[in-house]
Amino acid sequence: MTTDSPVISCRNAWKLFGPNPRQYLKSMPAGHGYEDIRADGYIAGVKDVSVEVAKGEMLVIMGLSGSGKSTLVRCFSRLHDITGGTIEVEGQDIMALPEKELIELRRSKMGMVFQSFGLLPHRTVLENVAFPLEMRGQDRHARRERALEVIKLVGLEGREEYFPRELSGGQQQRVGIARSLAIEPDIWFLDEPFSALDPLIRREMQDEFLRLQAMLGKTIVFITHDFDEALRLADRIAIMKDGAIEQCDTPDQIVMDPQTEYVRKFTEDVDKAHVVHASVLAKPVNGHAVEGDPIAGDRTIHQIARQLVSDPREHLPVAGKDGKIMGIMARQEALEVLLGDSANG
Template sequence: MWSLAVPNAQPVISCRNVWKLYGPKPQAYFAALTAGTSFEQMRGDGYISAVRDVSLDIAKGEMLVVMGLSGSGKSTLVRCLSRLIDSTAGTILIDGDDIAKMDARALIDLRRRKMGMVFQSFGLLPHRSVLDNVAFPLEMRGQDRHDRRARALEVIELVGLKGREDYFPRELSGGQQQRVGIARSLAIEPDIWFLDEPFSALDPLIRREMQDEFLRLKQILGKTSVFITHDFDEALRLADRIAIMKDGAIEQCDTPDQIVLNPATPYVAKFTEEIEKSRVIRAGTLAQAGTAEGQALSASATLHTLARQIAQDSRDLIPVAGPDGRVMGTLNRAAALDILFGAAQ
């Protein structure tokens, strides 16, 4: 398995059977709820289950992308994780602490020390300059003016806005505004980074550029991140793991190539149909136990990048080597070519 997750360490975020119901009396309704009540039945009763029985573990340094169409509950889920809204049922542990049990002070403290969040419509304070916006979380926790300024300038430089410290949000383009949002979320050096559709409001070209920027930051910072998007391509590009949501429930949660190769439900399959799979699937994913001689393919490379090599290779089974250089298995050339040339299913 190709994953950054370290299996045995304690997960940074761990949630079990989390529910969020909207309606007149959600708690009472939930208590009386029988297993297997469908989304439509609940809606008939006047309740919307924005988050249904979600269980997830997110490991340190992992990048989980929650993907779903609008109304699928992905934004609600991330707000439950950050406790911007209280979940109806279930437990959410952050570094082993149950956030539902925290009082206001502890919650504020948690946010001041550990969490950063980026918002779809930026959420910048219109009356503050770039510098003051970025320094805002530091100001909230009472850091002194000089430290604040130094740290804010540091992150502003990191997101590439150096020289625009004194601008006001309305004087910046959408992409620049979101860079401010990102800088602000990073100012306190959070352990956990929430990103709620950060690039959805941007033009396609800018979005691409910001995704590259984001990958760069991720590389440098290696933070535990939860990234929300409705764009499947974006999810595939950025994710270590993807959780696909529909009607508040997680349909499938797996690595991008597993999702593309083995969609768990027809709903997930619909997303993967149009995807050029070779750009997602890595050699390591297709590798099966066995050995072969000769030059090996890199396990972490996508089939797309290996296309020429595979096409020119004459072996039926091509060896695949892991990051340490040892051969971990063999790739069936015919299967790889099927994926590359999109054989009829």
């Protein structure tokens, strides 16, 4: 994740479904809740959402069915027109773009992958991957070269002439990912891309996805209803309910400090030691003695469990990626994350 100016900036966005949504939003009483809006004959698909996505960040949007996560992402690409608020992509107000410019923005900047693979059954892997380039009017040689490049990138080299029916579910999903990568998008939208896969294949696809992101550094908005998947993939997680974002934070902060009861229910069965990193527990040195080898801040509490149990130091130095001491971690606090309530027993 980087700290550049946001690629996507969403401010007080609303998407209401109903007979006259814009007029209704203008006259809607302040503080009107989701059920109040519903009683008035409208559905708040997106309810006063403000969120930003930084360059190179992977924002995972999650929630139960009907929470508004897919609707919000469709607003980001203006597949839905918002009812109120603003959404900017790379500084452009997408609601103000003429249709021709909007189509060009989608074609040149955005890649999309959905749960249903949407492959063309009578076209080979190579032809499926090259299809968006064909639609763009690229010549046969250039699109073949680019298609072969991304097919290799997703690990399907040697299967270029296979048809979708000859591939496993995981391989078909790789074709869908390759097809969206073929246009070299800066922004990548993925709507529950792995949810139809078996658990083992799903895990493999997550590994592959993390590998691709490490190589390509795309700006990604990823939708899932699986909290474990969100924790594994996200730089930040936005948890939605009734069209609104309940909390948007890093995985560490979501599990350490859930802001609402709804978010807490998502986190209550999570093994925090597998999620929380040493850097999150690090506090300023403030005169404490810093002795011995430091712990890498990007290690989870689970990964340093043996050291926590055996190391007698009350405070452990924590180092950043540059190797410099960034703070100290109280051993007792880390043990409480590792062992839960039993740490105080």
